[in-house]
Amino acid sequence: MDTARQEPSALLAKAATAAGYAPSILNTQPWRWRVHGDVLELYADPSRQMQAVDPDGRLLVISCGAALHHAALALAAEGVTIDVELVAEGDLLARISVKGHREVTGQAMRAVQDMRLRHTDRRPVFGPADPDAVAAVRQAGTTPGVDVHLLRPEQVSELGVAAAHADRTEILDPQQRAELAYWVGGERPDQSGVPLDVVPPEPSGGPVPGRDYVRAGTLDVSSGNDAYATYLMLFGPGDEPADWLRAGQALSSAWLKATELGLSVLPFSSVVEVAPVRERLAATVLSGLGHPYLVLRLGALDPEHRLPPHTPRLPADQIVELG
Secondary structure, eight states: OOGGGSOHHHHHHHHHHHGGGSOOGGGOOOEEEEEETTEEEEEEOGGGSOTTTSTTOHHHHHHHHHHHHHHHHHHHTTTEEEEEEEEEETTEEEEEEEEEEOOOOHHHHHHHHHHHHOOOOOSOOSBOOOHHHHHHHHHHHOBTTBEEEEOOHHHHHHHHHHHHHHHHHHHHSHHHHHHHHHHBSSOOTTSOSBOGGGSOSSOOOSSSOOOOOSSOOOOOOOSOOGGGOEEEEEEESOOSHHHHHHHHHHHHHHHHHHHHTTEEEEEEOHHHHSHHHHHHHHHHTSTTSSEEEEEEEEEEOOTTSOOOOOOOOOOGGGTEEEO
8 A cells, every 4th residue: 555645644543553452561451542633642541550550650651652662663564754752741651743754664564463463471481482582582672761681590589589479469459459350351341451361270380470360261271381481671770651661662672573583472560560579679680770660581482382362452443532
């Protein structure tokens, strides 16, 4: 299709719809988009914020940052050049402005394909990730304001203690437990949340225990072993909404590279949701050099088992508003 003949508003609405494939905390999809001529505005949706688990909106904004990166990639695949402005004032988080057109590259088209293939894999990893692939994921996630740290074995042990502490803290809190139960399982007509068919019957073991989702899932789990897993920590010098936005963009970039390379990916967010745990990781794993934004577990996929199904997505008319 000749994108030069399409109205900017149509291209932006299409990109905002494609951004709905982005990862978000428990698939809350906490974003809204407004199209004004040749400008696309990204807003946080407070109605989808996990008030007990994520009271300061840290994971909400990181999720929106991932959607922002997805939208930019979708526009690149349409041959559109853009400017991206991070605003992070109240609910308004960012603006994308159309500037012109360019030739569509094969890399841009592949990125959009990977957006649709990307998924969260809560099963144990089947084997170790290829070191060259891990290096490529780290490089993809290393963006302005965000670095990616590869955890050493002793730091993985520290992460395991942190994850267990964070999980125990949230499960024992009645409000947080109820909020987890609301977003996991059940029937939600708005096509959000985490269905039970992508959740294991029980939390995984290994050096870093998996999250307790309150409800037992039905995902078929193979004989993998997280002892093979590699753990990356996204971190940076700042700890404000604009920094979280950048972390979300870096998360999207790293995850899509992992998808391209055929790796299993599982984000660990509980360790940054609980403030004392997050602060301890900043002091121990990062030696005070930055603030942790998120942890990613990487590993090899099981070639004998189908990938977990994709989680549902909100329809475009619920997330995209034409001005």
